[in-house]
Amino acid sequence: MNTLMRRVAAEFFGTAFLVAAIVGSGIMAERLAGENIAMALFANTIATGAALVALILAFGPISGGHFNPAVTFVDAIEHGVPWSVAGCYLGSQCVGAISGTITAHLMFGLPAVALSHRARASFAQTFSEFVATFGLLCVIWGCSRKRAEMIPFAVGAYITAAYWFTSSTSFANPAVTLARSLTDTFSGIRPLDVPLFLTAQFCGAIAATLLFRWLVPGLHTSAKAILVSAGPTA
Amino acid sequence: MNTLMRRVAAEFFGTAFLVAAIVGSGIMAERLAGENIAMALFANTIATGAALVALILAFGPISGGHFNPAVTFVDAIEHGVPWSVAGCYLGSQCVGAISGTITAHLMFGLPAVALSHRARASFAQTFSEFVATFGLLCVIWGCSRKRAEMIPFAVGAYITAAYWFTSSTSFANPAVTLARSLTDTFSGIRPLDVPLFLTAQFCGAIAATLLFRWLVPGLHTSAKAILVSAGPTA
Amino acid sequence: MNTLMRRVAAEFFGTAFLVAAIVGSGIMAERLAGENIAMALFANTIATGAALVALILAFGPISGGHFNPAVTFVDAIEHGVPWSVAGCYLGSQCVGAISGTITAHLMFGLPAVALSHRARASFAQTFSEFVATFGLLCVIWGCSRKRAEMIPFAVGAYITAAYWFTSSTSFANPAVTLARSLTDTFSGIRPLDVPLFLTAQFCGAIAATLLFRWLVPGLHTSAKAILVSAGPTA
Amino acid sequence: MNTLMRRVAAEFFGTAFLVAAIVGSGIMAERLAGENIAMALFANTIATGAALVALILAFGPISGGHFNPAVTFVDAIEHGVPWSVAGCYLGSQCVGAISGTITAHLMFGLPAVALSHRARASFAQTFSEFVATFGLLCVIWGCSRKRAEMIPFAVGAYITAAYWFTSSTSFANPAVTLARSLTDTFSGIRPLDVPLFLTAQFCGAIAATLLFRWLVPGLHTSAKAILVSAGPTA
Numbered sequence: 061m062n063t064l065m066r067r068v069a070a071e072f073f074g075t076a077f078l079v080a081a082i083v084g085s086g087i088m089a090e091r092l093a094g095e096n097i098a099m100a101l102f103a104n105t106i107a108t109g110a111a112l113v114a115l116i117l118a119f120g121p122i123s124g125g126h127f128n129p130a131v132t133f134v135d136a137i138e139h140g141v142p143w144s145v146a147g148c149y150l151g152s153q154c155v156g157a158i159s160g161t162i163t164a165h166l167m168f169g170l171p172a173v174a175l176s177h178r179a180r181a182s183f184a185q186t187f188s189e190f191v192a193t194f195g196l197l198c199v200i201w202g203c204s205r206k207r208a209e210m211i212p213f214a215v216g217a218y219i220t221a222a223y224w225f226t227s228s229t230s231f232a233n234p235a236v237t238l239a240r241s242l243t244d245t246f247s248g249i250r251p252l253d254v255p256l257f258l259t260a261q262f263c264g265a266i267a268a269t270l271l272f273r274w275l276v277p278g279l280h281t282s283a284k285a286i287l288v289s290a291g292p293t294a
Numbered sequence: 295m296n297t298l299m300r301r302v303a304a305e306f307f308g309t310a311f312l313v314a315a316i317v318g319s320g321i322m323a324e325r326l327a328g329e330n331i332a333m334a335l336f337a338n339t340i341a342t343g344a345a346l347v348a349l350i351l352a353f354g355p356i357s358g359g360h361f362n363p364a365v366t367f368v369d370a371i372e373h374g375v376p377w378s379v380a381g382c383y384l385g386s387q388c389v390g391a392i393s394g395t396i397t398a399h400l401m402f403g404l405p406a407v408a409l410s411h412r413a414r415a416s417f418a419q420t421f422s423e424f425v426a427t428f429g430l431l432c433v434i435w436g437c438s439r440k441r442a443e444m445i446p447f448a449v450g451a452y453i454t455a456a457y458w459f460t461s462s463t464s465f466a467n468p469a470v471t472l473a474r475s476l477t478d479t480f481s482g483i484r485p486l487d488v489p490l491f492l493t494a495q496f497c498g499a500i501a502a503t504l505l506f507r508w509l510v511p512g513l514h515t516s517a518k519a520i521l522v523s524a525g526p527t528a
Numbered sequence: 529m530n531t532l533m534r535r536v537a538a539e540f541f542g543t544a545f546l547v548a549a550i551v552g553s554g555i556m557a558e559r560l561a562g563e564n565i566a567m568a569l570f571a572n573t574i575a576t577g578a579a580l581v582a583l584i585l586a587f588g589p590i591s592g593g594h595f596n597p598a599v600t601f602v603d604a605i606e607h608g609v610p611w612s613v614a615g616c617y618l619g620s621q622c623v624g625a626i627s628g629t630i631t632a633h634l635m636f637g638l639p640a641v642a643l644s645h646r647a648r649a650s651f652a653q654t655f656s657e658f659v660a661t662f663g664l665l666c667v668i669w670g671c672s673r674k675r676a677e678m679i680p681f682a683v684g685a686y687i688t689a690a691y692w693f694t695s696s697t698s699f700a701n702p703a704v705t706l707a708r709s710l711t712d713t714f715s716g717i718r719p720l721d722v723p724l725f726l727t728a729q730f731c732g733a734i735a736a737t738l739l740f741r742w743l744v745p746g747l748h749t750s751a752k753a754i755l756v757s758a759g760p761t762a
Numbered sequence: 763m764n765t766l767m768r769r770v771a772a773e774f775f776g777t778a779f780l781v782a783a784i785v786g787s788g789i790m791a792e793r794l795a796g797e798n799i800a801m802a803l804f805a806n807t808i809a810t811g812a813a814l815v816a817l818i819l820a821f822g823p824i825s826g827g828h829f830n831p832a833v834t835f836v837d838a839i840e841h842g843v844p845w846s847v848a849g850c851y852l853g854s855q856c857v858g859a860i861s862g863t864i865t866a867h868l869m870f871g872l873p874a875v876a877l878s879h880r881a882r883a884s885f886a887q888t889f890s891e892f893v894a895t896f897g898l899l900c901v902i903w904g905c906s907r908k909r910a911e912m913i914p915f916a917v918g919a920y921i922t923a924a925y926w927f928t929s930s931t932s933f934a935n936p937a938v939t940l941a942r943s944l945t946d947t948f949s950g951i952r953p954l955d956v957p958l959f960l961t962a963q964f965c966g967a968i969a970a971t972l973l974f975r976w977l978v979p980g981l982h983t984s985a986k987a988i989l990v991s992a993g994p995t996a
Binding site: 332336421422436440444447455460461 | 779786806810813
């Protein structure tokens with residue numbers, strides 16, 4: 061029980077810092093780079109990728125370092141984590157993500173929360189979210205059996221690339237998407253456009269999971285073992 | 295048989311994502327950076343290098359993570375992979391690469407395929423492709439005996455550098471070159487210029503392989519062992 | 529005794545090079561990038577993050593690679609390092625940091641020392657320092673039990689991100705803050721604003737330490753073991 | 763004998779590729795970035811740092827991956843490599859470096875060689891070269907006993923930082939300095955200014971070596987063992 065609380069807390073803090081990094085660096089980039097949008101997105105990209113490396117390294121040994129409801133959801137499907145724990149993770153990730161937005165706003169002297177007006181509604185962007193999350197889960201499942209200790213670097217590198225190779229800049233994370241609807245800055249998304257993004261993300265995650273069921277037959281069982289061994293030992 | 299299909303599928307998805315990353319980030323960079331070509335190429339570079347790290351980490355344990363006919367060809371010459379498997383890899387890489395271009399176009403709301411008009415035909419660029427692929431294979435062979443687990447980082451870092459130190463921006467990959475002839479965007483190449491690039495790439499790969507035959511005498515046998523151990527265990 | 533002197537010397541050189549990297553790259557960036565502040569901060573960011581990776585890798589095996597009084601302070605609280613040693617570290621870090629500023633100035637042909645006129649006094653910036661140092665210690669404690677050999681990369685990546693996601697650009701280090709008050713260039717801070725930054729930094733470090741006491745119960749004891757094993761063996 | 767030829771050849775190819783990366787990316791950066799010198803230097807920086815990672819990973823297991831007469835010189839002083847071998851390395855590095863400049867010029871359609879007109883003659887720049895090479899050797903010696911497998915990343919990260927925190931952009935390598943006097947492009951140095959740079963580099967390397975003799979008493983013997991174990995096993 062106590063152990064579960066610690067894992068849930070690790071998901072809270074990890075997701076909060078991840079969103080604070082995304083939203084905060086977006087604000088800083090917009091302020092400094094002005095109309096040079098390429099430079100702004102590039103700074104936003106490096107801050108996000110680097111934050112992922114640091115946070116998964118730091119909180120991974122405690123909770124697995126998901127910070128992402130799509131990851132937790134398919135991990136539960138594959139029996140890597142029980143559904144009861146997955147439910148706690150999901151709640152914690154959403155609350156953590158929103159706390160991250162608020163923290164970023166306070167660090168830059170902005171009101172705690174503001175609805176975004178930035179439209180992200182095209183078919184191209186929705187399809188991008190499907191591809192981005194499909195790729196993210198390919199990277200995680202692909203590393204999880206033989207290269208689990210490399211996951212922080214693989215995920216950080218993947219998202220760094222995906223910010224640029226998708227037209228949506230790869231949210232690829234339902235909790236992050238939710239929290240980014242609450243900031244009217246560089247990294248925001250109009251609340252209206254959130255449901256379609258979430259749908260695409262879960263579909264992408266599930267598709268990659270089905271692919272890897274066939275691609276690496278023994279993955280399932282070993283992934284479970286990895287999570288257990290990565291869990292808190294206290 | 296089943297195992298071969300999995301390896302071929304891994305080459306397909308890895309090459310598709312690699313090309314999607316190259317072409318997609320080129321489109322994004324061109325749109326955001328406008329006439330600031332240095333910034334555009336830099337974003338394109340980081341996206342490509344980071345994608346290589348993530349993809350070789352993820353798919354490497356299944357297929358070896360070639361994603362490149364020149365690599366598969368010299369690996370077959372060195373008996374690292376049987377010629378029959380090499381043939382399947384090559385087909386899969388080409389189909390995967392073209393799928394990557396199409397995916398990138400759909401993610402940015404463009405027609406599925408368009409022939410490039412970007413000329414890349416000088417002697418300097420052809421020589422660059424020879425040097426770039428020679429260097430790529432030096433890096434792969436150099437790491438393959440004692441530092442095989444570092445290959446994802448070595449290849450990602452090498453291509454990051456090579457985008458800038460060659461006048462061709464280092465395609466260094468026949469399947470990728472083919473697929474980039476089908477996009478009329480930042481990263482494209484005129485179909486007319488493809489054959490010379492391909493020739494230079496294969497020559498560079500063979501030259502590096504001959505060099506390393508002499509440079510590291512035991513490489514041959516151990517490389518084979520690595521591939522086997524990196525192969526699917528199911 | 530002799531061993532202590534070596535550890536103290538390692539903290540001196542490490543902190544000196546870290547500050548030289550921060551201040552020196554700030555001067556170079558300001559000179560080359562002019563009014564393009566985003567580009568200047570980005571170059572400053574990458575130089576700082578990369579320097580941290582190299583310096584913690586190099587001096588970490590000798591002294592633990594703190595280079596930071598806030599880190600040494602909470603490490604002493606957790607009995608990782610005796611208070612007498614901590615005192616020596618703190619003095620060495622401060623003298624090293626100031627030497628770093630002087631070295632940077634000499635490398636760019638500036639007077640050895642100059643008081644900064646750059647105001648960094650808002651609530652938002654002070655709160656940013658609390659968050660930045662809280663996060664830094666989360667990363668260090670989070671890695672210290674099972675992934676201690678990854679700390680150089682985790683810290684380098686974290687600070688790379690934190691330069692952009694905080695409005696203060698994440699000093700997160702009392703000795704560095706002190707030394708940056710002595711340069712009237714890009715990375716400077718008005719001496720008047722130093723005390724509030726220092727207070728926020730120590731509070732952030734202590735808060736993260738209390739969190740990890742609960743989050744990873746066995747951390748305390750094992751952190752001690754890590755430091756000992758990382759110490760000089762001669 | 764045969765083994766020595768292989769090691770010397772590895773130093774040749776490694777140094778040639780390193781210089782080709784420095785000079786080539788400088789030419790590309792100058793062409794694309796025009797008067798945006800910060801962007802040009804940044805691209806040059808990342809290409810150099812990434813090339814170092816890839817090349818030391820690839821050729822390090824064969825020759826130790828020095829690519830730098832200052833490194834070979836102090837390694838010989840510390841008995842890591844016999845003086846006769848050191849002499850061969852030095853010659854190979856110089857010839858390799860010049861070949862790298864020529865290769866870069868041919869890849870960009872320029873005449874094979876051209877004397878540089880870029881003055882780099884101030885006290886600040888000479889002092890910078892002392893500091894840069896002192897720091898480089900600190901990083902190498904600091905990693906060489908317990909973290910030798912991390913040297914490629916430590917050196918790549920260090921040089922990435924040092925390009926920005928020194929006013930000379932950290933040549934820190936006599937062979938590279940020589941070769942850069944033969945290109946009249948972005949990364950060039952006036953032949954007249956070479957001797958002072960070389961003197962400062964050797965002094966910095968020796969100073970760091972003397973420091974580490976005291977700082978890590980057992981280093982000497984173990985460094986030797988590392989080189990042997992990293993040498994060719996054939």
